[in-house]
Amino acid sequence: MRNEYLILCASIAAAIAALPAAAMAQPVTTPNVAIADLNTVEMPRVTKTIDSSVLSTVEKSHLGLVAKVQPTASVADSTPMNHMQLILQRSALREGALNALIAAQHDPKSPKFHTWLTPEEYGATFGVADVDIGAVKSWLTAQGFTVHGVYPNKMQIDFSGTAGLVKRAFHTQENHYTINKVSHIANASDISIPTALRDVVVGVAGLNDLHPQALHVAPKLAQFDAATQRFKVKQPATVHNLVANPEAVSFQGGVRGLVPYDMAKMYGVDQLRASGVTGTGITIALVEGGSMVPADWTNFVSQFNLASYGGTFAQVQPQATPPMTNCIDPTIANPGEDDTETLLDAEWSTAMAPGANIVVASCSDSNGSNFFGGVFTAATNLINGAKRPNIISASYGYGEGFTDAASKAAIDLMWAQADAEGISVFVSSGDSGSNPSFNGGFINGAGLDANSFGTSPNVTVVGGTDTADVLDKTSSKYFSKTTNSEYGSVLSYVPEIPWNQSCGNALAAKFAGQPSALAFCKQYLIYDPNGYYVTSEAGSGGPSSVDRKPAWQRQVHNAAKDQSRDVPDVSLFAGSYGGYTWAIICTAANPCVPGFTAPVSLEGGTSLSAPMFAGIQALIDQGLAARGLPANQGNAAPTLYALAAQEYGGATGAAPPSLDVCNADNGPKGTGKCVFHNVTRSGISTQCIQQLPAVVSPDCYFYGTIANFQGIYGPVQVGLTSSSATVYTPKTAAYASQPGWSFATGLGSVNAKNLLAAWKAFVNAP
Secondary structure, X not given: OHHHHHHHHHHHHHXXXXXXXXXXXXXXXXXXXXXXXXXXXXXXXXXXXXXXXXXXXXXXXXXXXXXXXXXXXXXXXXXXXXXXXXXXXXXXXXXXXXHHHHHHHOOOOOOOOOOOOOHHHHHHHHOOOHHHXXXXXXXXXHOOOEEEEEOOOOOEEEEEEEHHHHHHHHOOOEEEEEEOOEEEEEEOOOOEEEHHHOOOEEEEEOOOOOOOEEOOOOOEEEEEEOOOOEEEEOOOOOOOOOOOOOOOOOOOOOEEEEOHHHHHHHXXXXXXXHOOOOOOOOEXXXXXXXXXXXXXXXXXXXXXXXXXXXXXXXXXXXXXXOOOOOXXXXXXXXXXXXXXXXXXXXXXXXHHOOOOEEEEEEOOOOOOOOOOOHHHHHHHHHHOOOOOOOEEEEOEEOEHHHOOHHHHHXXXXXXXXXXXXXXXXXXXXXXXXXXXXXXXXXXXXXXXXXXXXXXXXXXXXXXXXXXXXXXXXXXXXXXXXXXXXXXXXXXXXXXXEEOEOOOOOHHHHHHOOOOOHHHHHHHHHHHOOOOOOOOOOEOOOEEEEEEEXXXXXXXXXXOOOOOEEEEOOEEEEOOOHHHOEEEEEOOOOOOOOHHHOOOEEEEOOHHHHHHHHHHHHHHHHHHHHOOOOOOOOOOOHHXXXXXXXXXHOOOOOOOOOHHHHOEHHHHHHHHOXXXXXXXXXXXXXXXXXXXOOOOOOOOEEEEEEEOOHHHOOOOEEEEEEEOOOOOOOOOOEOOEOOOOOEOOOEOOEEOHHHHHHHHHHHOOOO
């Protein structure tokens, strides 16, 4: 192969040498039809002398929440601040042209439909002009910073310095803060920059170290019991001495562990797999802040009979073009350990698309890399790299209230570029109900919020569902009592409800004989006087306070009548009330063995649902490629909403009969021909607390007080998330399911086989 390559190179060189000089000076190129008719040439916008004594404040360039927290100390001037991102601002002309192009790229009637860009084409057409970038770079260098490079998108400059340089150049002090009991670094005030640069600079991402966090629940170690065909969770050494377990679900006989066979059966993936659609030829990149042991992926595909489909696994540290060395390998100190999030994403994207190429793209979160976080670095480097994936899955997030304006702008700019390049991006909605910043705990003194990493209109946000069979007492209808040769027990699609592990789960309240979720929560207080069962664990959803609602989200029945980008868009299984149903993962510490004769780990969260949907997208991509169409589909959401409008009805007019037919409660026979399973019961309203003495806590209806919350927090008010602090009803609960779209589960879950057929029709596949 090497010799053939050299011979080819020599032939090309000889051919070039024989060309006339004029031909070499004017190479023939074929312009991309997407931008061939665009004229975005503009004059320089940095037209005045850059005077560091004439300054403008960049509003919202520091975290608003630090104003409520006293700093514990100032950051030493010598502290390194590596690989910060100066985020640039394109002109209104180029912003309008980009938005128009992306709309055309998703319109089957447009000649620009699915005509995707390269990073270089994107930067040249929609980035900041070279002369303006040069002015910004010169200023950074003059301030003492090291400029590592400009991204091909011409919207980011990677640079490093110290806290002292930041203080002198941007006129803000870096401080240490304790936020949610975790130590953080953040700038104390808004930054200031020379007025001459204000038109082309959004701000700096990386002035604080709050960045997207993994959105999975704490794993459980369990042992399979062959007699009951269930897993018995190994309880921690310390168990709280409660009067009784107030949760409605009985754990006698153990809990349920779902395997790839089960999810494939539930979501119609098995039917595609039987016809040879397995994701072959499609690359799914999982952007991560940690690494995993590659042998665990091999163990997973072997244990669940997925190896024969030909999928591949690789783990890389992606670098943009040109390389800026800002992605450092997040090697785990103990080689036998895994990053749970990374492992979960890799295994369960494969579970849906066993023929796909799985690439773990991981960058370290440490300051040796950058404050802004390895997940962002991995994603933006992939999008600006030479080898780009078809799909990206990001199971990370935090609320918009925990995000400064520059960081939010950087996230949204990154995802818009991915969409224009044809990359489908899936982001987890979050794991703490109506505020995704409290994963694994309880919403504390905070209002409604949405995942800042996912509220971009250029990504698809995936929420979480639960199987309804346990609380409906219909398990025998949908699950076999014994597992098959692939360890599966699901018999068909299983009706779904929103994933909600709190007493705000209306269906759990009914199961327990209570008239409402509020009554159920009040009953909890009798059996749980210290609040050990208080939780906000649930699939997240809510409106963005930053991004506007895209046109495609307005077109479906019961879309929220607001101006905000609302999430989630779709949902898949993420967890269950009472922790009864889980997904099995194979780890280095607890590998999967035949017959499950050794302990295994059980997992859940919207970190499970997002990579699963990425796997389903890989099936769609392969199915379209087999018809001679581009595999890349860009953001999936515009197509998903267009297809949902056909089943649920549009924003106006009477809903079609299929709205009722496609209700998830109708089960496999009722929804057998539907693309979507419309989830219409219960919701994601969860418990929330406010420590006393309290100021008015937003978006929480308090129903009781706990004298010493969990024995350490002192007196606390406990309530349910609600749009009203004075009344709690199904209408004020944040948020309830409903026919059509809802904040609880978006459009609901999907039947992958029917989705592919409908998608082919939408794009006029031959």
